[in-house]
Amino acid sequence: MTDLSHQPISVVVVDDHAIFRSGLRADLDTRLHVVAEADSVETAIEAITREQPAVVLLDVHLPGGNGGGGAEVLAGCAALLGKTRFLALSVSDAAEDVVTVIRAGARGYVTKTISGAEISDAVVRVAGGDAVFSPRLAGFVLDAFGTASVASVDDELDRLSARELEVMRLIARGYSYKEVARELFISVKTVETHVSSVLRKLQLSSRHELTRWAADRRLL
Template structure:
């Protein structure tokens, strides 16, 4: 029986090339493709793929949230992330959302094929560079921080992100933490950079997805 694959990426040329490459693999069938996270969730529900190849940075609904919804609705479907994003935050956010694999877009056809088959059989797969970083977290005894939200943030930055997610303004955060407004602005700017977000609303969305910002 062929492995049924859904391909999700917002770049038409890359998506078309990926569809062609995967469809040419023996015993693998591409049953559909989608250009954004919302379309991916609908397609996964309608087509029941064995594996979803998922980009992360997409319009309407990002790949992290799409992964979370697909896994919640279809636990039997494996999500294999294929992205240009190699930061620790992206990796651990994807795995917390339920992805079973994480490859970078430099992966060749053989690596993608092995990953598709592996995640379909319940294994977890990482690109080599990412795998070594994940293992180093555990080898260094940092498993707790690796599994906590946003491991690249400092404790102070995570604290400030939590307050941002609760709806506090910079001025209110400065007053609560007894910091200068300039210091808070600098911390918020650093948080946005590390989370690779364009503004406050996107940062709040990511923080709440990760469980921050609770009353």
């Protein structure tokens, strides 16, 4: 039997500068394996959807799409957020950039001033479920969300399975049961079962309450 515990962590690198991508790829250590690269919103969504890596190293400012950059990539890959984790990697240390991608679903944010060894460690930690930030950036997140609210949202989301999380996001965005079924390649009956389970676990009574719950927590 193959020992999967020593398999390298699959990574997709998203940055619009080819020289930076090649340098980063060379600096990452052997615990990580780059399975694809992308240089725009569209190519990033395509590569991430195709590869479904453990971690995406995601630049914040990217060409293409509707101008939303890394946050737009996260929105386009919302269905994968239960299994693929995103670590923002940018030259920007602006509070607005940090808060925007974290609200969109990134698990951390580091600046490009850190070393290859530090980036490798950050990817491993994010793959393991940690939230990772360059020291001065963590304060932006705490100011925007508050430590208690971040812990509360994480605890609530941890109650949901990966499939329930996918269904929850689509229902909260206004998809009908049929549209969710078509999007996730499951039956309408299965969608109904997942919705009932989500409502029960989150102690909500209707899809309208679910939409409000998700909007209040910046999960849409």
